[in-house]
Each structure stands twice: as structure tokens, then as C-alpha cells.
Amino acid sequence: MNIILLGAPGAGKGTQATKISEKYRLPHISTGDIFRDNIKRQTPVGLLAKSYTDNGKLVPDEVTCEIVKGRLEADDCKNGYLLDGFPRNLFQAETLESFSKADAVLNIDVDLSLLMARLCGRRVCKDCGESYHVDFLGGKTVCERCGGELYQRKDDNEETVGNRLKVYSEQTAPLIAYYSERNVLLNIDGVGAIDEVFARIVAALK
Structure with a gap:
């Protein structure tokens, strides 16, 4: 099964990608990882x-x-793959279709105002990278896992997050239309507990 995963920053795409990859035994392929691997191996591309x-x-x-x-x-x-972070625009989608067709395109859908609150409230551990949200920290300023200091990333502010979400929406709208026309788009409600969202994905893929 060839799956493409779409989802705005903060929609929980990374978490769900891991669970999908494990359940369906598909390689989780992100463009960032591919780039780093090719650069490390010094391939021509x-x-x-x-x-x-x-x-x-x-x-x-x-x-x-x-x-x-x-x-x-x-x-x-x-036997299939899970593509994360590709395609990002219509040119990439059309080129992908020329050499590999998607069986399902999962669009994890979360209201942009909720994503804004999620991202601006995120706090990250300086030592281990664990991520938290201020709503669930109860005023704590240290990581529960390793005791490291928690901080707000520079790009987790309203202006930057707003721009990221705007760019994502503009880029993704044509993709959603493109895959909807091909009857492979599956819109997944991304609001709720991690396991609840994953259960919706599993049900949609049946």
C-alpha cells in the first residue's frame, strides 16, 4: 500500500506516521531524511x-x-511506503504519479486556530528534545524525562506560526483538490487523543 501523509505543522503528523509505519510495516520516508542520506553518501543528486x-x-x-x-x-x-513531506505542490504530485501512484492520501485535518494554540504553547527540553504543552505542565519549567530546562523555540511565536500555517494552507489546497479528484483522499479528524486519531486512520484505510 502506497500512502501519502498530509498535515499542517502541529497536526500530529509525525506521531501518526510512526504508528502507521509500525502497523502496516511500511518504510516511513521523509524528504529531510532522504536529502541527508544522499548528501552523506555524496550521491550525484x-x-x-x-x-x-x-x-x-x-x-x-x-x-x-x-x-x-x-x-x-x-x-x-x-510492498508500499509512507511518504511524509512529499509532495508539497502540484508539480511534485504530478511527477510522483508518473512513476508511482498513491493508494491513499491521508489528510490529518485540524482547525488552524487550534494549531496556532498548540504550536505557540509548545515547550521543548534543551537536553533531550522532549516536547510539552503549557496547558499540561502545571507551571513546571523542567523536563519530566531528564530534568532539562524547557524553552520556547524562536519560531513558536504567533507571527512565525501564522506565516507557516498560511504557507502550508496555500500549498496544500491544490493537492487536496488533486487527490480528491482521483478518489484517494481520506480526510482524518486530527482532534483528540493520539490513539483516537490513529483509530480513525485505521478505519479509513480498511
């Missing part, structure tokens, strides 16, 4: 991507698509 990022430029869609295509040709993708 990895070096090409690095030439852009080293100069502070965005990697062109054509290069990104080539890197994803190479990853999907690996043996562990023979």
Missing part, C-alpha cells in the same frame, strides 16, 4: 542538492523528485 542548500537556495522540484524516485526504487518499498 545529493551533491547537486547540497550545492543549492549551501548557497541558501531552495532545492528545485526536479531535484527533489529525482531523490524521492531513487528512494522509492529501494527494496524496502516493494
Whole structure:
């Protein structure tokens, strides 16, 4: 089964990706991981991507698509995959369809105002990276796991979060229409406990 996972920042996409990957025994493929792997191995396409990022430029869609295509040709993708972070626009979606078709596109849907509250209230441990929300900290300022200091990331402020959500919405709206027309889009209510949301995903995939 070939699955694409969509979801705005703060929608819980990463958590659900791990659970989907484990249950359906699918490799969880994120574009960030693929880029880092190709750059580390100094593949031709990895070096090409690095030439852009080293100069502070965005990697062109054509290069990104080539890197994803190479990853999907690996043996562990023979029985399917879970794509996270790709495609990000219509060009990428259409190029992906030229070499691999999605069986299901999961769109984890959460109201933008709720996402704003989630992200702006996030606190992260400086030592282990564990993430918390101020609503559940009860005034605590240290990590329950390791005792490290909790802090608010610089990009977890209203202005930056608002811009991130706006850009995501603008990029994703055409993708949602594109996959809806192909009858593979599954909208998942992303509000609720982690296991509740996952149960909705499992039910939708049946």
C-alpha cells in the first residue's frame, strides 16, 4: 500500500506516521531524511542538492523528485511506503504519479486556530528534545524525562506560526483538490487523543 501523509505543522503528523509505519510495516520516508542520506553518501543528486542548500537556495522540484524516485526504487518499498513531506505542490504530485501512484492520501485535518494554540504553547527540553504543552505542565519549567530546562523555540511565536500555517494552507489546497479528484483522499479528524486519531486512520484505510 502506497500512502501519502498530509498535515499542517502541529497536526500530529509525525506521531501518526510512526504508528502507521509500525502497523502496516511500511518504510516511513521523509524528504529531510532522504536529502541527508544522499548528501552523506555524496550521491550525484545529493551533491547537486547540497550545492543549492549551501548557497541558501531552495532545492528545485526536479531535484527533489529525482531523490524521492531513487528512494522509492529501494527494496524496502516493494510492498508500499509512507511518504511524509512529499509532495508539497502540484508539480511534485504530478511527477510522483508518473512513476508511482498513491493508494491513499491521508489528510490529518485540524482547525488552524487550534494549531496556532498548540504550536505557540509548545515547550521543548534543551537536553533531550522532549516536547510539552503549557496547558499540561502545571507551571513546571523542567523536563519530566531528564530534568532539562524547557524553552520556547524562536519560531513558536504567533507571527512565525501564522506565516507557516498560511504557507502550508496555500500549498496544500491544490493537492487536496488533486487527490480528491482521483478518489484517494481520506480526510482524518486530527482532534483528540493520539490513539483516537490513529483509530480513525485505521478505519479509513480498511
